[in-house]
Amino acid sequence: MKIGNLDLGECPVLLAPMEDVSTRPFRLLCRHFGADLLYTEFVSSDALVRSVEKTFKKMEVLDEERPIAIQIYGKDIDAMVGAAKIAEEANPNFIDINFGCPVKKIATKGAGSGMLKDIPAMLKMTEAIVKAVDLPVTVKTRIGWDEDSRDIVTIAEQLQDVGIQALTIHGRTRCQMYKGEADWEYIGAVKNNPRMHIPIIGNGDITNHIVAKERFDTYGVDAIMVGRGAIGKPWIFRDIKNYLKDGSEPEPVSFDEQLNILRMQVKSAMKWLDEKRGILHMRRHMAAMFKGLPHFRDLRIMMLQADTMEELEDVWQQMSEKYGNN
Known part of the structure; x- marks a missing residue:
């Protein structure tokens, strides 16, 4: 084309x-x-x-x-x-x-x-x-x-x-x-x-x-x-x-891969804007990335309320412990 x-x-x-x-x-x-x-x-x-x-x-x-x-x-x-x-x-x-x-x-x-x-x-x-x-x-x-x-x-x-x-x-x-x-x-x-x-x-x-x-x-x-x-x-x-x-069927994207992709995107947004605005801008993508995870409500709320990368990394660590290697 x-x-x-x-x-x-x-x-x-x-x-x-x-x-x-x-x-x-x-x-x-x-x-x-x-x-x-x-x-x-x-x-x-x-x-x-x-x-x-x-x-x-x-x-x-x-x-x-x-x-x-x-x-x-x-x-x-x-x-x-x-x-x-x-x-x-x-x-x-x-x-x-x-x-x-x-x-x-x-x-x-x-x-x-x-x-x-x-x-x-x-x-x-x-x-x-x-x-x-x-x-x-x-x-x-x-x-x-x-x-x-x-x-x-x-x-x-x-x-x-x-x-x-x-x-x-x-x-x-x-x-x-x-x-x-x-x-x-x-x-x-x-x-x-x-x-x-x-x-x-x-x-x-x-x-x-x-x-x-x-x-x-x-x-x-x-x-x-x-x-x-x-x-x-x-x-x-x-x-x-x-x-x-x-005709190749897609390989499933594991939780760990999804988290790494999200981390890369958040860091890119922070570089483009700044830490606080970059994280705020990314909340829509964060919510969509892990849609469907079982028993995710409390961690989802914590992730969407995080204002700093340190807070996000803390939530992501908890998520990794619960959902990692899946």
Whole structure:
């Protein structure tokens, strides 16, 4: 699969852009486990053009994270064009436009998936951004706003016509949020539309290697994007790629291995931020990493209340004594 001059090979597996998740520590970990392409968290165009320092930090990428895309969102065309130009200066491999975020505070203001309620504005914005930057421009969106407007086949053609070079489709409507099952039939319909010639990336409910292969085989997508399925399980990229390559079943990841992976991620977050903020940032990942452990409630609470690495190491030692070598 190629996006502009970037060749990602056959059946690439991508890490989805997720707010407060797809930060540098998690991106580096997913790259370690084989993610072929990374995305930043989505970046507010309004904040970028206002030069908000925290927003600029989201665009800081290391060479070892490449290839990587910066994703931007907003409802104002001028702000989005300005943001795209600023993002281009950070030298990502391409710019991705977020037309898919379903969160109320974004979508109901006309940004993210809110653009699905005004397709002419979506197309006008996309075309303006394509013309404003030299990097390839891609889009991530959903199959429609609601059950009565699943218009992604037509929308995909129109987005292609204004110049995007790849399209990622999440198989839910905005109104579904993350409920129910992603409908990949619509993703397949876009991919198999003879008018389409840009890469189509499928997203939604890819939680293991078997599902990943089935999505490639059944719907013929050029790539798949893993989002929530990677939280607490970043080795999913290794599992998928090995299974796609030779059909090898994943080796179980022991508790000790999981703990070492988490320790590496926490240290990376502390280096990126500082000790206290890094640990706070990692709590979502800590909670997800050991989900399902029996009789874990008290230790889980202790782990999520820890404020220092010393406190964390003390809790982890207790966990190792109880669950280690499993």
